[in-house]
Amino acid sequence: VGTPGRLMDHLDRGTLNLDEVRMVILDEADRMLDMGFRDDMETILSQVPSERQTLFFSATMNKEVERLIEHFGNEPEQIRIQRKTLTVASVEQCYFEVRNRSKIEVVSRLLDINPPKLAIVFCNTKRAVDECCDALVNRGYAVDRIHGDITQAGRERVLRAFRNGKVEILVATDVAARGLDIDEVEAVFNYDLPQDPEDYVHRIGRTGRAGRGGKAYSFVFGKDLYRLGAIERYIKQTIPRSRIPSQEEIEGRQTDIILELAKDRLDSGAYRSYGDWIENLLSQGYTATEIASALFSLLKEQTNRDGETIAEDTEVLKPERQRHPRKSRDSRNRKPTTPSGESGPKREKKKGGHSFGESRAGGKRRKKKDRHNPDKGKPAWSKGGKKRERKGNA
Known part of the structure; x- marks a missing residue:
């Protein structure tokens, strides 16, 4: 049993003889190929007698694994293990x-x-x-x-x-x-x-x-x-989200654990008696409850660690966010389109040019200005101003 690199080292030093090998097992063949051991695997298999049984175990059957099996296998048969889920139910x-x-x-x-x-x-x-x-x-x-x-x-x-x-x-x-x-x-x-x-x-x-x-x-x-x-x-499973336990829950759980351990120790009787010290404290006027509480507090101080406050402590657990890729545009439900690709009926154009109908706001569209004659369309009394001078040579 060995890694490809270690086997190659033994082969190079002459400390490993493969002449009597009758079975070769490649466990996790896909992972070894991913890690770059293809050349080593081919070298090792080429030095093993051809009269042998070769077993490839692989979680995935990609093209690299198939090529390796085709090259070194002899009428290979493929066995697939089907599971409803890939994880253990427990x-x-x-x-x-x-x-x-x-x-x-x-x-x-x-x-x-x-x-x-x-x-x-x-x-x-x-x-x-x-x-x-x-x-x-x-x-x-x-x-x-x-x-x-x-x-x-x-x-x-x-x-x-x-x-x-x-x-x-x-x-x-x-x-x-x-x-x-x-x-x-x-x-x-x-x-x-x-x-x-x-x-x-x-x-x-x-x-x-x-x-x-x-x-x-x-x-x-x-x-x-x-x-x-x-x-x-x-x-093929949904992994549920869980809430991060709070510091108060941690302290409560640790208290329960200590009490359970103390009860088990009392039931088994496997503890050293400190009766004289307990009696001494009782004689000083302390009650059994006070003594036990003080000892319990000391034990918790020694066993409990100092926790930190994190940002997640103050956050409200929101509904789970979408964690699956969005559907492509082609797969979404869309309104039927016209042959030209528009989502509604085609608007007819008026004969003789573009339609200057009403705008989306409901008013009429403004006509374009004539850049060569800016006064075009104005009333006669608004066309005043200085006379334009012609550029160029007189």
Whole structure:
């Protein structure tokens, strides 16, 4: 099992012998072609014995994939898997209208109000991955990153920590996160909406695995809504809009979580007794409710993070805007036209020239002036003034 580049490296060094290969599997052939591995793939396949079985797995069947199959396949058969939708029903999808400067705060709120065991945040660029990861680290989350600039050893270290739960949030690009198979991922964030609808399917496919449920959150704003419409048409589903949780809701949810944990600890009896200290406080006149409230307040101060106020907090949730391209002019309902292209009956012209009928305002149209004889049409008594002098030589 290997990437085209790593296999080519072994072939060049003579450390890999393909003489006994009887089956070749190209997983995600379309993606490898998109990433520029065509020459490497052809070189590898040409060094494998011709008596073999070759399997191509591809989410799309474009012309490049078809040419590759035609060249290296032997009477190939195509198997298509038809689905009503391209996404798993157990994954709950929604989107939020979020400005770019508010994204970190919204990610934090969603993580706090419904803490996932593991989560992946997808960004479109390496720079966005670094900025998002650093911001979440500063807020106290257990987070790390993978993208194209991370070495293979570093990538393996990060993924090992992610599987073990030492890293709870993974920030990644599409290429770096391809092929991740971790069942405990409970939430996926489309921090940046992908350019290709197919990438959206791959992203949210990281959650809801092995029959588990999952959540897929997408952040959009402005023109992103049209891209969201393209994704909806591709997956044949409507993605509902959701409201950003407020700071008050976050604090209330965190209080509920602490109380649930305290109740579980009381029911299990797995806690250390502090009876002597409690009795000491009771002897000083404090009630049990006051003592518990004070301890609870201290716990919340240590666990709660300081949230930020964002522009979206003061905005009223407006009706969803249109996120599908407008119909072309030819496809709209229009009034029947005349053969000449006009929308109404043709206006007949009077014989002998143009029609000088009434204007749109209802009055009669003004006749054109004769530029060669400006006094034409004026009364005789208004044609006064100095006699015009003829220009030129006398």
